[in-house]
Amino acid sequence: MACESFSEKLDAYVDGELPPTQANEFAMHLRGCATCAVDALERIQMKRSVADAGKYYQPSVEFRKKIEASAHKPSKRGNFWGWQVVALPAALVLLISLSMIFLVSREKAKRDRVYGELADLHVATLASATPVDVISTDRHTVKPWFEGKIPFTFNLPELQGTDFVLVGGRVAYLHQTSGAQLIYRLRKHELSVFIFPDRGAESASWASDPLTTMSFTFETWSKDGLRYFVVGDVSGPDVDALSKLLRNAG
Amino acid sequence: MVRCSWHGYAIEVPDQRLPADSFEYLALPLCDQLYNFAHWLTQDRSEAEDLVQETFVKALRGFSGFQAGTNFRAWIFRILRNTFLTSRTGLKLSQEEAELDSIIAADPSPEAILISKADRGVVRQAMQELPVPFREILLLCEVEEMGYEEIAQVLAIPIGTVMSRLHRARKALRAKLIDRIKGGSHGM
Numbered sequence: 004m005a006c007e008s009f010s011e012k013l014d015a016y017v018d019g020e021l022p023p024t025q026a027n028e029f030a031m032h033l034r035g036c037a038t039c040a041v042d043a044l045e046r047i048q049m050k051r052s053v054a055d056a057g058k059y060y061q062p063s064v065e066f067r068k069k070i071e072a073s074a075h076k077p078s079k080r081g082n083f084w085g086w087q088v089v090a091l092p093a094a095l096v097l098l099i100s101l102s103m104i105f106l107v108s109r110e111k112a113k114r115d116r117v118y119g120e121l122a123d124l125h126v127a128t129l130a131s132a133t134p135v136d137v138i139s140t141d142r143h144t145v146k147p148w149f150e151g152k153i154p155f156t157f158n159l160p161e162l163q164g165t166d167f168v169l170v171g172g173r174v175a176y177l178h179q180t181s182g183a184q185l186i187y188r189l190r191k192h193e194l195s196v197f198i199f200p201d202r203g204a205e206s207a208s209w210a211s212d213p214l215t216t217m218s219f220t221f222e223t224w225s226k227d228g229l230r231y232f233v234v235g236d237v238s239g240p241d242v243d244a245l246s247k248l249l250r251n252a253g
Numbered sequence: 254m255v256r257c258s259w260h261g262y263a264i265e266v267p268d269q270r271l272p273a274d275s276f277e278y279l280a281l282p283l284c285d286q287l288y289n290f291a292h293w294l295t296q297d298r299s300e301a302e303d304l305v306q307e308t309f310v311k312a313l314r315g316f317s318g319f320q321a322g323t324n325f326r327a328w329i330f331r332i333l334r335n336t337f338l339t340s341r342t343g344l345k346l347s348q349e350e351a352e353l354d355s356i357i358a359a360d361p362s363p364e365a366i367l368i369s370k371a372d373r374g375v376v377r378q379a380m381q382e383l384p385v386p387f388r389e390i391l392l393l394c395e396v397e398e399m400g401y402e403e404i405a406q407v408l409a410i411p412i413g414t415v416m417s418r419l420h421r422a423r424k425a426l427r428a429k430l431i432d433r434i435k436g437g438s439h440g441m
Contacts, residue, residue, distance in 0.1 A: 014420050018394065020401050049423065050395050056376040057396035060292030062285060066302050070284050073309055074277045 006032075009039055017046045117177070118234075122219045124175055125195040125234045128184065135171030135186055145172045145185065153181050157198050157229060158253030166190060167245055187245060194235030194245060201230040213239035213246075222246045276316045279325045280309065286397060287333055293392050294337050294385060304340065308333040327399070327406040334389065334407060372434075379429035387422035394419055 009032050015021045016029045033040045062070075128134050137148040142159035150156070152174050162169060168188040175184035175197060182199035213222045220242045222233045231249060233242050272278060287308060292301035312319075312329050319328055380388055393399045393407060401415045408415070 014416065014423065015401075018401070018419075046423070049427065052373065052376045053380065053391050053395040053426070054398075056373050056380060057293065057392050058289060059377060060289045060298075060301065062288040062302070062305070066288075066305075067284055070305065070309055071277075071281060073306070074280055074313065 006036060006039055009036070010042065013039070013042060013046060017043060017050060118214075118219075118221050120177060121195070121197055121221070121232050121234050124177070124184065124197070125219070128173065128175075128186065128195060129193055134173070136173040138171040140169050142169060145169060148172060149174070149183050153183055155198075155200055155229060157183065159185070160248040160252035162248065165244070165248065167194075167248065189235070189237055189241055189245070192235060192237045192241075194233060194237065194242070196245070196249060197232040197234070199230050199232075201225045201228050213242045215239065224250060226250060274321050276313055280312060280329060283326060283329060287329065289396065290330065290389075290392055291333060291337070293380070293388060294334075295340075296381065300340075304333060304337055307336050311336060324403060324406060326397075327403045330393070330397070330399075330407045331409065372430075375430065375433050376426075379426055379433060382429055383422065383425055386418065387425050390415070390418050391422050391426065 009029060012021060012025065012029060016026060019026075021029060033043055137145055139145050139148075142161070146157070146159055149172065159169070166189050170186035170188050170193065172183060172185045175182050177197070177199055180199055182197055185196040185198075187194045187196060213220050215221070219234055219236055220239050222239075222242045224231050224246065231246070233246050233249070235242055235245075284305070288301060288305050291304040291308070292298065295301045295304060308329065312332050315332070319325065380391065383391070390404065390408070393404045399407070401412050401419075404415045404419075405412045410418070
């Protein structure tokens with residue numbers, strides 16, 4: 004019977020679960036088949052009746068409020084906060100690390116800039132027709148020469164028994180601050196010693212060991228409120244040797 | 254939360270200020286529907302309340318495991334049904350399953366029954382007499398207007414089983430209705 008194949012699909016038809024082509028086919032069949040049409044109508048009415056009768060029970064207002072209150076506690080947002088408990092310290096650590104890297108790299112950039120300027124001063128002095136304003140191998144001549152020219156005083160080492168020779172001195176300027184520049188000779192190399200007033204906070208990031216950059220070797224330290232720099236195209240141990248003499252001077 | 258009517262059935266519209274993926278946003282509008290389903294299953298107010306309450310607790314606890322974008326309604330209805338199955342009332346369900354066919358066999362005649370709106374009480378009583386597997390599938394299909402696939406998700410059965418069980422449930426309900434309409438006040 005032709006109706007048999009349709010009656011099997013009657014449930015799916017009334018539930019709207021048939022694919023569109025089959026549903027159209029079914030609708031066409033219903034127009035010409037009274038038995039199936041009555042059957043379909045009955046099922047549609049049953050569906051409506053069950054839907055009506057089924058929407059019957061309602062929760063009390065108190066119960067609804069209770070459920071609403073219980074649902075407002077944790078949620079996906081709750082999980083989000085749980086996740087934040089782990090993420091927040093991690094983010095802080097990351098932020099601090101990045102800040103430190105930034106600060107360190109900024110300090111390094113500042114330090115490199117100062118070294119660059121000092122190397123320029125050193126090279127410019129050597130290239131000058133008058134490298135030094137006071138020519139003397141005697142520290143007792145050089146030191147008093149600076150009096151009144153720079154706002155501080157310093158001690159120079161006794162060089163007897165060393166390879167270092169004092170050539171002379173001049174006034175140097177770094178970042179609008181006047182200081183002393185002393186020229187020493189080691190064999191055929193010249194070294195500059197710069198002395199400037201130390202600016203407290205800036206001193207923190209200066210490395211105390213000899214550092215080679217731009218083919219020049221630098222060493223720096225702070226003593227009695229003064230910042231010393233030794234610059235030269237010699238090896239680290241040579242710069243270190245002169246530095247030690249200067250540190251122990253006085 | 255805004256309450257409004259849908260097909261004469263009170264529903265709650267989610268609060269637009271809540272995040273769309275929050276539990277409150279998804280679950281609270283289903284409170285009345287879940288309660289209605291729970292009451293049909295348990296046939297008892299306090300048992301239904303306990304069932305809904307437990308469903309919300311379980312759903313909230315397991316919400317992190319719910320995949321956003323999938324069917325939340327099917328998910329929470331399934332939790333309610335599973336909770337019911339493990340309850341004292343629900344334990345009887347497995348025994349009822351075997352008796353289903355004897356209920357359908359009571360269908361005496363092929364004649365059509367046309368039900369008017371006045372018969373709503375009759376339909377309700379016939380539904381109450383249906384075994385839970387039939388009752389629940391009819392509620393999901395007709396009251397909750399779920400498609401076969403969604404019902405399959407809630408009941409954790411294949412779509413083919415949804416179709417055959419739905420067919421048997423309708424036959425059983427029809428048999429009960431004919432019995433009531435013809436037999437007058439039987440059981441009323």
